[in-house]
Amino acid sequence: MVATLIGVTRDWDLAEECAQDAFVKALEHWGREGVPRNPGAWLTTTARNRAIDQLRRAAAGATKEREATEGTLAAMEQAEPTSPIDGAPIGDDRLRLMYTCCHPALSVEAQVALTLRTLAGLTTGEIARAFLVPEAAMAQRLVRAKRKIREAGIPYRVPPSxxxxxxxxxxLGVLYLLFNEGYSASSGALVRHDLCDEAIRLGRLLVQLTNGEREAVGLLSLMLLQHSRRATRLDAAGALVLLEDQDRTAWDRFAIAEGLGLVQSFPAREPAGPxxxxxxxxxxxAGARTAEATDWPRIAGLYGELARVVPSPVVELNRAVAVAMADGPAVGLRLVERLQETGALAGYHLLPATRADLLRRLDRREEAAEAYREALALAPTPAERDFLTARLDQSLAG
Amino acid sequence: MRYIMLICNDEVAWEKTPDDVKAANSAEYETFMGEMGGRNVLQGGERLRPVADATTVRVRDGKVVTVDGPFAETKEQIGGYFVVDCKDLDEAIEIAGKIPGARDGSIEVRPIWEM
Structure with missing residues (x-):
């Protein structure tokens, strides 16, 4: 409903305010008269009338903004009243809103905050807590972003082809950032399921609104499959559990079934996106019943393809891990060492952590211990530091 | 909506540019302005003399203080500007991307504060 109102008024604050008013009126009115046949349409019409009212009042007062306001009023009165029940027009509004919130002229932080506020309907306080910033600072960020949309003329539409x-x-980048913020929060708690759930919900919406745009489907299935392991990534004490040690029977079977179904629907012959x-x-x-049953050669091949589509040292590191599993730790270690020489991942804790693990498996204990110490100094979360400390102790004890 | 497009380039690098490249650059600006004229979005624009010719003026305690040079020393300097009137920021970004200076410098797109 807010999306529809923004569509006709072009005023984000007015739209939010009128939507709230409509809900308050609904509580009073429906309590007396009973719930109308089409509650969604009732709400939208009420909010829309309230917005027209407000704009009329503004037009009567100010002369400078008169022209603009009257233009908007005319557009509103011409616009077909849209019903949230029949779906289509509302869907278009939400899609427009998604593209507006994620406009590259806004900072990435603002894009994420706006998406959560206007599309996911989270309160400013909730968003502030999710990103560990004071509520006043988040409110300010949202105000600035809405002002820029208005004053810089960021269009409210789906971009041309x-x-x-x-x-x-x-x-997609904003949704994945949101998911990752929940999946491995940059500080504090390791997993924030609420953010992951929101990202998946919005991903589903994007798939629906774009009629199954390929990369949108790809992102949705990726998020579903990663999220399916949410119950097993930490143990009872909050410590990190490695993929190979996770209880696969506790993985979310429904999420895996949906995710695998989507992956199987990818067109095989066309080049795949990231x-x-x-x-x-x-x-x-997700499809491997046991850790040993994992098809590592296929994973190594897929990482190779991914490195060609989006060349990145992090992808190369992941490929090295897969190669180590497929062809042995010595082969993987050579790839990791070559990557280390480039210096591209300096300061990234997973580089020494991976090297440590491969050295451990090659029984080169002193070198492994040294690499664990290096990784420990760089690891950002307590859970990761605890894990590395345990591994370091093992390599010293053995 | 009206926007000003500030063309920011490294003047020192420009000075060292060979003459034939400078001539080609001027021709590109002619083409750009021709295209924008045809679209009826261009409201004005000028090329500016280098910052060596700039004078900065301030009034402090009621006195006019005059200093040689630009108001701030930066690696890139404003070398010119266009004023365009177009539909929205997306169109402004599209136009800014066609300014020849965008390829070796940067274009700051600012909405004009209409009074």
Missing amino acids: DALAERTSAV YELQAAIAACH
Whole structure:
């Protein structure tokens, strides 16, 4: 409903205010008269009338903004009243809103905050807590972003086809950032399921609204498959549990079934995008009944493809891990050492942590201990530090 | 909506540019302005003399203080500007991307504060 109101008023604050008013009126009115036949349409019409009222009042007062306001009023009165029940027009509004919230002229932090506020409906306080910033600072961030949309003329629409692919990948990037913030929160608690749930819900919405855009489907399946392991990633004491040690019977079977179904629907002959490839990798893990049954050569091949589509040292590191599992730790270690020489991942704790693990498996204990110490100094969360400390003690004791 | 597009380039690098490249650059600006003229979005624009020719003026305690040079020393300097009137920020970004200076410098797109 807020999306529809923004669509006609072009005023984000007015839209939110009128939507709230409509809910208050609904409580009074429905209590007396009973719930109308089409409650969604009732709410939208009430909010819309309230917005027209407000704009009329503004038009009567100010002369400077008169022209703009009257233009908006005319647009509103021409616009077909939309019903949230029949879906389509509302859907279009939400899609427009998604592209507007994720416009590259806004900072990434603002894009994420706006998406959570206007599309997921989280309160400013909830968003502030999710990103560990004071509520006043988050409120300020939202105010600035809405002002920029208005004053800089950021359009409220789905971009034309020549810009669509690039802008869709910006929307996907925001959703994945949101998911990852929940999946491995940058500080404090290791997993925040609420953010993951929101990202998945919005991913599902994007798939529906874009009629199954390939990378949107790829991202949704990737998130579903990763999220399916949520119950097993930490033990009772809050310590990190490695993929190979996780209780696979506790993985979310419904999420895996949905995710695998989507992965199987990928067109096989066309070159895959980065989210599709990552989903295919996650599917190799989710589909393996035991850690030993994992198809590592296939995973190594998929990482190779991913490195060609999006060259990145982190992808290379993951490929090295998969190669080590497929062809032995010595082969993997050579790849990791070559990566280390480039210096591209300096300061990233998973580089020495991976090297430590491979050295441990090659029984080169002193070198392993040294690499664990290096990783420990860089690890950002307490759970990861605890895990590395335990491994370091093992390599010293053995 | 109206926007100003501030063209920011490294003047020192420009000075060292060979003459034939400078001539080609001027021709590109002619083409750009021709295209924008045809679209009826261009409201104005000028090329600026280098910052060596700039004078900065401030009034402090009622006195006019004049200093040689730009108001701030930066690696890139504003070398020119266009004023365009177009539909929205997306169109402004599209236009900014066509300014030849965007390829070796940067274009700051600012909405004009309409009074």
